[in-house]
Amino acid sequence: MADTVNKTLDPQLNRRGFLKGITMAAAALGLSETVVPKMVEAAASGKRPRVIWLHFQECTGCTESLLRSSHPDLARLLLDIISLDYHETIMAAAGHQAEHNLHDTVKNHPFILVVEGAIPTKDNGIHCMIAGKTAMEILAEVAPKASAIIAIGTCATFGGVQAAAPNPTGAVGVQDLVDKPVVNISGCPPNPVSFLGTILHYLTFNRLPQLDKLGRPLFAYGRRIHDHCERRAHFDEGRFVEQFGDKFHQLGYCLYKVGCKGPETFSNCPAVRFNDVDVWPVSVGHGCIGCTEPGFWDSMTPFYDRLPKVKIPGTGIIEDADNIGKKVLGVTAAAVGVHAAVGIGKGLIKGKGSSEE
Numbered sequence: 565m566a567d568t569v570n571k572t573l574d575p576q577l578n579r580r581g582f583l584k585g586i587t588m589a590a591a592a593l594g595l596s597e598t599v600v601p602k603m604v605e606a607a608a609s610g611k612r613p614r615v616i617w618l619h620f621q622e623c624t625g626c627t628e629s630l631l632r633s634s635h636p637d638l639a640r641l642l643l644d645i646i647s648l649d650y651h652e653t654i655m656a657a658a659g660h661q662a663e664h665n666l667h668d669t670v671k672n673h674p675f676i677l678v679v680e681g682a683i684p685t686k687d688n689g690i691h692c693m694i695a696g697k698t699a700m701e702i703l704a705e706v707a708p709k710a711s712a713i714i715a716i717g718t719c720a721t722f723g724g725v726q727a728a729a730p731n732p733t734g735a736v737g738v739q740d741l742v743d744k745p746v747v748n749i750s751g752c753p754p755n756p757v758s759f760l761g762t763i764l765h766y767l768t769f770n771r772l773p774q775l776d777k778l779g780r781p782l783f784a785y786g787r788r789i790h791d792h793c794e795r796r797a798h799f800d801e802g803r804f805v806e807q808f809g810d811k812f813h814q815l816g817y818c819l820y821k822v823g824c825k826g827p828e829t830f831s832n833c834p835a836v837r838f839n840d841v842d843v844w845p846v847s848v849g850h851g852c853i854g855c856t857e858p859g860f861w862d863s864m865t866p867f868y869d870r871l872p873k874v875k876i877p878g879t880g881i882i883e884d885a886d887n888i889g890k891k892v893l894g895v896t897a898a899a900v901g902v903h904a905a906v907g908i909g910k911g912l913i914k915g916k917g918s919s920e921e
Contacts, residue, residue: 569634585641590760593783606768614675618698620803621726622681626717627653629753642760663695679706682719682726686734707742712772714747718757718855721748728861739779747772752855756908757836758784773794781800789852790827792834823868824851831856860883
């Protein structure tokens with residue numbers, strides 16, 4: 565196996581980085597380490613699936629986060645196991661040559677379609693056009709011929725910020741326009757390991773991973789952030805940050821009262837962290853904004869207000885912890901009282917962990 569790996573790898577991606585990346589993906593998938601050799605064999609087989617990567621309404625943040633992944637270099641690993649035939653951001657070709665690559669792959673080869681960005685539908689889709697065609701037309705031409713479709717990022721999965729009210733361009737996700745199953749890798753941006761794990765699962769088992777009701781891979785979106793957050797113990801004990809920068813914030817208490825949306829967000833963020841540097845937004849003091857969920861720009865805002873009523877399995881219902889909650893970023897605190905019912909049989913924790921006004 566080692567010889568196969570060494571012969572097929574990009575010279576700049578060493579065997580150790582290759583194996584580490586495969587092992588990370590296997591762990592994210594929840595697979596036993598005994599499966600790693602099979603995944604390595606599939607990835608190093610030289611049978612590189614062709615991939616067409618379309619860009620529509622987006623900021624290219626999903627691609628940028630993938631390109632900047634490190635420890636190991638997941639972008640280089642991914643590019644070593646797939647044949648990326650069309651990708652507007654990183655391909656050398658341009659203009660007619662680029663379009664030739666796209667149409668040649670669609671016409672003559674099996675391929676996986678990856679879509680980044682929302683698709684505008686208002687005014688016949690004129691708000692996003694490439695090579696004289698609307699995003700709607702391009703998707704309608706390419707998607708039916710794909711062997712698998714992956715929507716990467718919350719824009720491509722659920723419309724993203726473009727679909728926020730009043731949604732002036734009629735932006736929608738891929739699944740709203742195609743009549744085929746779509747794997748949704750949501751997030752703004754999603755963790756590159758979630759995308760890599762999906763690709764490796766497809767290569768290894770010749771099928772896509774099991775999905776949740778929103779079309780997201782269960783291995784990455786099967787648990788609430790709240791359920792495996794390192795601040796969860798503070799939540800259960802009623803120890804909350806009351807305002808960003810206060811002593812409770814410095815002590816690492818729960819961010820629920822300053823707007824963390826972890827109780828209503830499904831993702832593997834606490835377990836699989838960006839760039840393998842052991843941090844994520846909540847660990848460094850900023851609450852989750854729910855970016856993996858549909859319509860989060862509308863349903864999760866204001867980002868620094870507490871969720872008004874949350875039912876959390878195992879902890880009962882948390883409601884009216886403050887009637888309004890507290891806002892930051894220059895907005896005057898408007899909380900009236902503290903009424904947090906946290907855990908089973910736990911009352912208000914006074915002094916240490918929570919304050920009574």
